[in-house]
Amino acid sequence: MIRHVVLFSLKHPEDLEPARRGLQRLAEIPQARALEVAVNLKRDRFDNRIDLIVHAVFDDEAALEAYKHHPIYQESIDTVRPLRDIRVAADFVSTLDIAPVSNTAPDDRPSPPVGSA
Secondary structure, X not given: OEEEEEEEEEOOHHHHXXXXXXXXXXXXXXXXXXXXXXXXXXXXXXXXXXXXXXXXXXXXXXXXXXXXXXXXXXXXXXXXXXXXXXXXXXXXXXXXXOOOOOOEOOOOOEOOOOOOO
């Protein structure tokens, strides 16, 4: 599984929604197994320049390449490029198999908070 993570900073705060909408179009590309566009919470102690994050999952490198050659990908670039300042991307092989988190114990009682006993 390939994960594709792209970080964006915007030139102007008022461009957040237009940029987010432009990036959200990427979810329409069928080669992406999953894709989310998120607004940075900006809780880092050292640097909060990043405004938006794209996180996508692909079956393999061929799917990632097909995604990057899809017409919607270029449309998204055409929309977002004039609005952004910084763009940093990383693609990596992920072996994580993340299961949904349940907040109930096996007997359907709520689980105690972490650290309590």
